[in-house]
Amino acid sequence: MERTEALRSISYELVEYIQESVPVDFDHIKQMPTSFLFAGKTYRIREILGRFRLHETSPQNAFLICAASDEVYFLNFTPGL
Numbered sequence: 001m002e003r004t005e006a007l008r009s010i011s012y013e014l015v016e017y018i019q020e021s022v023p024v025d026f027d028h029i030k031q032m033p034t035s036f037l038f039a040g041k042t043y044r045i046r047e048i049l050g051r052f053r054l055h056e057t058s059p060q061n062a063f064l065i066c067a068a069s070d071e072v073y074f075l076n077f078t079p080g081l
Contacts, residue, residue: 002049003049003050003064006049006050006066006072007064009072010074022036022037022038022075023036023037024075024077026077032045032048032051032063033045033063033077036073036075043068043069043071043073044067044068045065045066045067046065046066048063048065049064049065049066051063051064061076062074063075063077
């Protein structure tokens with residue numbers, strides 16, 4: 001799924017919200033997630049479709065990602081949790 005298609009899906013509310021904390025492997029040098037664990041499965045991140053700042057005063061801490069399985073997820077990264 002391309003970035004435009006993913007953003008359009010969000011805009012039209014064609015997404016399922018899964019609001020729970022999940023373990024995320026984060027590359028601190030590249031400042032991006034590399035994989036995450038959800039429902040007992042590890043998802044490798046193939047592509048970052050977008051980086052977002054959820055609050056004007058905070059760093060970019062949310063990522064729209066495409067997993068190696070071609071599924072798209074929105075990860076909100078909270079350092080220290």
